[in-house]
Amino acid sequence: MKVITANFVTCAVKECKTSPTSFPLHFHDAELEMQELDFQPEFIRNVIPRIDWEGLRVTANELGFPSLPESKPEGEALGDEQTLKDLHRLLLETQVMEGKLICGNCGHEYVIKEGIANFLLPSHLV
């Protein structure tokens, strides 16, 4: 699972939809892998406004990345190629292959195996 996806995914349990602690989901025992992908500055510029920067900082911290700047790069900063390349590396090329995602509200564990997260819920949680 890419880090960008982790920034979009929330807990699937209905009760957690309204709780602010259900996002971001917290990584545990994550094993990372780098996968080279083509650099697309346009895609990064398109998607940056939708990124939850606070959530991304938490995720990056959990995955052991050096801490990100406190505020989201906007406007001028998006013209800088190095910033975009760093974001590309973090958001798209970093993949979580094994591990768990845990909801901060209900504590439900979503297991990640071979990069595929299991979001099937038992029927009593739906």
Place this chain on the structure above:
Amino acid sequence: MSRPEDILPPDLFYNDNESRKYTTSSRIRNIQADMTNRALELLDLKSPSMILDVGCGSGLSGEILSQEAPEDGGPHTWVGMDISPSMLDVALQREVEGDLFLADIGQGIPFRPGSFDAAISISAIQWLCNAESSDVSPEGRLKRFFEGLYASLRRGGRAVCQFYPKNDIQRSMISGAAIKAGFGAGMLEDDPGTKNGKLYLVLTVGGGGLQGDIRGVVNGMDDVDVLDARKKAMEVNNARPARKGDRAWIMKKKEQMERKGKVVKHNSKYTGRKRRTAF
């Protein structure tokens, strides 16, 4: 041909064997590729986008999203959801670029509001019309799916869902659920009435300066006839039922009797009129 939807639930039907067959069959691959390209044409994306692939299976459609040429607005980044572990396993072996989720779309779409630019779904959502256990209903699953999808798309986003309804009931159940969730919905049918007719549910989320429904989407496309069924549906709803004794009722009864072979007086302008008062 029998419908796989009637045989088993999707996670069981697409076992290792079926998933492999599905992915290696060149006929299915061609059909899937055609439908994905058509869906992309309907989405009309101008720049590399974040796309949700609902029921991605082995990534046949996702592959096309990743390979979209830069001059057509690609390549896109996608996230796929599917309920069949075997299908996802095949996707892993084929090393698709998108992120994969093992998830049941009838349980909702677990993404933050406004995450995606667009969504596509190829031959998947008709599975929602089957309830596999007594504690869920097709209506409930469709409702959760479309509400989740509506929330996860950004304003001005679009979703194109190609599906195979079993009958008109399923067709209207699916489009009805989409409309209830807030989408501007329309159907596009390719090759209507033929054996390889394809039905696309085109959904739009308001805002972003787009014309609010499918007419805005197909605007400027060749060979598309627009049929507006809404006015007709209104007329049917507004039509007064024939009351006993009035002209429409008498005509209906006369027809019924005629069909039974009874002798019926012929119709004239006087049929069903009141007699004048005697004094």
